[in-house]
């Protein structure tokens with residue numbers, strides 16, 4: 005029965021979640037340039053704002069989600085989060101409106117490439133000290149969120165954009181204020197896989213886990229898999245890291261007791277950066293900007 009319901013939901017969403025075409029004008033102001041992505045609850049567009057004569061990003065609640073508990077509440081929450089934030093490296097909320105019975109909000113467009121594209125499409129490679137520098141930069145944004153009692157809960161390589169040498173954190177669809185429930189419908193988090201429980205907990209350490217995962221992606225950018233297939237090995241065996249970096253990642257991933265606060269994490273990142281810089285010779289160093 006459950007399977008049949010899931011099938012029906014898939015078909016229903018395919019039927020009605022058709023994105024608007026390029027060229028469509030919404031609210032007599034936003035001209036759609038292209039679809040940027042179709043997420044689980046929203047459709048994201050790059051648009052031209054005719055009033056401000058500049059580009060912006062529009063997020064539309066998937067029509068199939070409008071009547072569900074993952075429609076309006078998710079939209080309202082994401083808007084309330086963006087509205088409360090004021091940081092140059094976080095997109096600003098610009099507008100919210102209804103058009104054609106559909107829910108939209110507009111936010112600042114952060115032009116640039118996300119780290120997923122940089123690594124996998126552009127072949128960026130990044131040394132250990134530089135990877136730690138990226139995390140230190142990202143930590144500045146995370147620290148701002150945490151000072152506002154907010155946990156992002158979705159720090160991943162596609163959600164961090166590099167624009168003119170500066171990082172920007174996007175996608176606040178899963179962000180939650182401390183004390184708020186982790187899910188909209190009552191769900192037992194214990195039923196989730198351990199990794200999902202860690203990253204979705206409304207606690208600062210969930211973002212530290214995201215940073216650890218992000219760091220591993222950066223570090224793997226220089227890794228060449230062996231030609232012969234070997235048995236599955238862990239990142240600790242595969243990556244040749246300074247012990248200080250290894251220890252730090254273990255705490256971020258909660259394999260060892262997690263960090264309590266940003267100051268403690270920052271100190272360890274700086275120390276690991278300094279120590280690993282001594283190993284990496286200057287000709288290997290490439291500043292990520």
Ligand SMILES: Nc1ncnc2c1ncn2[C@@H]1O[C@H](COP(=O)(O)OP(=O)(O)OP(=O)(O)O)[C@@H](O)[C@H]1O
Nearest residue numbers: 040041042043044048061095112113114174175177
């Ligand atoms: N403010 C923004 N500036 C630039 N690009 C953005 C912005 N917001 C989203 N994007 C891009 O739009 C695409 C879709 O992003 P979005 O995070 O809204 O949804 P998603 O990742 O497809 O799904 P989900 O909402 O389930 O996480 C991504 O490629 C992202 O890089």
